[in-house]
Amino acid sequence: MPNYDHEALLRIAIEHADALCEHLAGDWHRTEAVQTEASIARDGCELYLWGYEQNGTARLSIQAQLPDGWGAVDGVTPPEITVHTDRSIESIATDIARRLLPAHAEQTARVREALEREELRQAVAASIIDYFLETMPGGVPDLHHPGTAVTSRGPDRFSASLRLDHDAQTADLHLRGTPIDLTRSLVDLTGRRLSDETPAEGTADRVLDDLADAITALASARKRIPMDRLLRETALNLLILGRIASNRLDDRVRREEIESATDDLVTQIRHAAWELPVRPASDTPPAEH
Structure with missing residues (x-):
């Protein structure tokens, strides 16, 4: 006969979740537990808690959730620890701060970097495919x-x-x-x-300097570039730069706001390119003044 039924294990998870909100550093609070027995969160991190019985004693599993899309990243799984429920809340909180939260931060960084690379790859792929189809x-x-x-x-x-x-x-x-x-x-x-x-120099400062030089050159040559191509390339680069910047932000709400605004702007620029009349082959771009 088990010593703990489902109701008892549920109560243990909820009680520990409430207590951990008081003992973990930061503004932790209870959240609606949809996929687990109890969950707590602070900005950028959510912990799932559930109880189980092992060898007649109650244990608690605590798992740190990763950003959406983590399942597509090879070698990444949500970090998790298990603890005996007879330990003090203070010692469990210390274990979470020492073991679980650093692992969560490291894995989250890996996931965001991988997702950023994938978004960039998809943006580049969509751009060249669209350009081929249009041209x-x-x-x-x-x-x-x-x-x-x-x-x-x-x-x-x-x-x-x-x-x-x-x-x-x-x-x-x-x-x-x-x-x-x-x-x-x-x-x-x-x-x-x-x-x-020539091989590109990989330092961050050099990359940013090259970007600034390229933008300056574009400003000088803008009147010699066909407007439809200028708009398409502008849209692509805004999308890429917006994704690179937003994925570095820890604030999910702020990140989503920036991505939404970037998507709206990119869509407007692309629509402007599509709506341009087709220029006859004999036409030439206006001369630079």
Whole structure:
């Protein structure tokens, strides 16, 4: 016969949750326990508590929840500790502060970094796929991989296919039936581009300096760039920068506000690009003043 029924274990979890709110540092408070017997939270962290019986004694499991999406990150699981319920609340609170909360902070950072990389990858992938579909004649998404592969056909014998690699940093581009003058231009452009590339310096200050230089160069050249392309590239970079910045914030509400505002702005810019009239081939951008 068990020594503790469900009601007794539930009561133990709730009593410990109430007591821990008083003994843990910070503004901890009880939350609605949907997936567990009791839960407490403070800004940026939520702990699930449930009781169970082992060898005739009551034990308490305490698990720190990770940000949404953690299940998609390899090697990450919510950190958890178990304690005997006959221990003092003070010693359990000390154990949580010493073992559980640091593990939660470390795993949360890993999850957010991984999700940030994935959001960036998806943004880059969506941008190049959309650009291909908008630019290439007869462009259609791949039936099996619409988010990472596209094809186009025509005019004449020309056809093209594009497939992004998993990291969305490189892609396979296949061109068939390409006119010889266009082929020569592509070879020339590719050769010069690859020859001019130099390894990027990875320091944070240098990266930010390069970004500032690029924005300055864009401001100088903006009137020579077709408006539709300027709008599309602006939308992409706003989305990327907004996600990079917001994912560094611990305040979830503030993070969601920034992401929502960024999404609204990006959507307006993209719609402005779609609504532009198609410019005849003979038109040229206005000269820089």
